[in-house]
Amino acid sequence: MITLEEENLLLDRILAGDKQAYARLVDRHKRFAFTIAMKVLDNRPEAEEAAQDAFIKAYHYLKNFNRQARFSTWLYRITFNTAISYKRKQKPVFQSAEQTVIPQAGLAEQELEHYDKLQFVHQAMQALNEADRLALQLFYLNEFSLEEVAGITSQNVNTVKVRVHRARQRLAEELKRILKQEALTL
Amino acid sequence: MKLPITDEHLLRYLNGELSMQEILTLKDQISASAALQQRLEELRLIQTYLKQTSQLQNPGFNFTESVMHGLDHVRIPGISIKRGLILLIGSLVASGIALGLLSLGAFDSSTSLLIEPSVQNKIFEIPKISIPFNTKVLINGIIFLNLGFLFILLDRTILKPLFQNRTVNHY
Numbered sequence: 001m002i003t004l005e006e007e008n009l010l011l012d013r014i015l016a017g018d019k020q021a022y023a024r025l026v027d028r029h030k031r032f033a034f035t036i037a038m039k040v041l042d043n044r045p046e047a048e049e050a051a052q053d054a055f056i057k058a059y060h061y062l063k064n065f066n067r068q069a070r071f072s073t074w075l076y077r078i079t080f081n082t083a084i085s086y087k088r089k090q091k092p093v094f095q096s097a098e099q100t101v102i103p104q105a106g107l108a109e110q111e112l113e114h115y116d117k118l119q120f121v122h123q124a125m126q127a128l129n130e131a132d133r134l135a136l137q138l139f140y141l142n143e144f145s146l147e148e149v150a151g152i153t154s155q156n157v158n159t160v161k162v163r164v165h166r167a168r169q170r171l172a173e174e175l176k177r178i179l180k181q182e183a184l185t186l
Numbered sequence: 187m188k189l190p191i192t193d194e195h196l197l198r199y200l201n202g203e204l205s206m207q208e209i210l211t212l213k214d215q216i217s218a219s220a221a222l223q224q225r226l227e228e229l230r231l232i233q234t235y236l237k238q239t240s241q242l243q244n245p246g247f248n249f250t251e252s253v254m255h256g257l258d259h260v261r262i263p264g265i266s267i268k269r270g271l272i273l274l275i276g277s278l279v280a281s282g283i284a285l286g287l288l289s290l291g292a293f294d295s296s297t298s299l300l301i302e303p304s305v306q307n308k309i310f311e312i313p314k315i316s317i318p319f320n321t322k323v324l325i326n327g328i329i330f331l332n333l334g335f336l337f338i339l340l341d342r343t344i345l346k347p348l349f350q351n352r353t354v355n356h357y
Contacts, residue, residue, distance in 0.1 A: 019257065022257070023253075023254055030249050035242050122239075140237060140239075168232065
């Protein structure tokens with residue numbers, strides 16, 4: 001874990017022209033930035049491009065970073081906004097509920113039932129509106145605090161709180177509906 | 187007294203945010219209600235899903251190298267291809283109009299710029315200053331600058347992105 005002091009020293013070195021110091025920052029934050037881009041875009045090559053673009057933007061605008069927030073929050077906000085602008089250019093892609101990210105190979109019967117249930121949650125997630133879904137996913141991503149999610153998405157903390165709460169409620173409602181429907185079809 | 191159990195209570199219970207007393211009360215109410223048990227199971231499923239799908243993901247092997255390579259490329263913020271094309275067409279039209287007027291001889295006459303003194307003096311007369319200048323030369327200069335601007339615009343908005351895309355696709 002890098003301290004605030006170390007981070008500031010690193011930023012000073014980068015601003016003085018030390019590019020290798022920036023490579024260290026990229027290495028440190030790339031997984032988070034990439035995962036955030038993936039949550040928005042749901043497409044690996046595009047998420048990778050958006051995350052790289054965000055790092056390049058952050059480097060060019062580093063002198064404008066006022067250091068009132070953590071560098072990570074500022075960087076993730078750039079990543080989030082870059083991914084959103086990529087999303088606007090993205091052509092709509094049909095994704096079936098079966099194309100979930102949870103692997104199922106080699107599962108026992110009980111695990112398979114659990115996996116099936118998770119499929120239903122995935123299906124329910126698709127019914128949420130995009131802003132609520134993103135707020136919820138970011139909140140659970142490495143357990144970001146509401147303040148951090150608000151910083152990344154450039155929203156008010158209360159708005160994020162409402163979104164997360166509402167998204168969980170809707171998710172539960174949607175899941176209930178799906179499970180009921182499934183029970184009827186059996 | 188039994189309080190109505192909301193999803194928020196159940197979520198706080200799943201997150202381990204309730205006190206021991208609250209947990210005991212909640213457990214009592216859950217064991218007495220099949221609906222609450224079902225709701226808790228649904229919420230537990232959601233928590234599991236969200237935690238499972240919120241693992242950090244690894245980008246490609248040469249992610250950092252690609253970023254470091256990208257830092258050296260000059261970025262021109264604010265000019266998109268669409269905007270660049272509009273500017274390009276606008277500049278071309280303006281240059282065309284100016285050249286057309288030039289060829290028609292609209293700027294052939296020589297003009298002079300007259301500067302009159304703002305304060306009149308009765309003792310001695312301040313002479314009026316007249317600076318002659320050729321409008322044709324001025325318009326020629328503007329067209330020349332416009333053409334230079336056109337070349338830069340063509341390079342930045344069309345040629346450079348085109349060749350950069352070719353390079354990226356090549357690798």
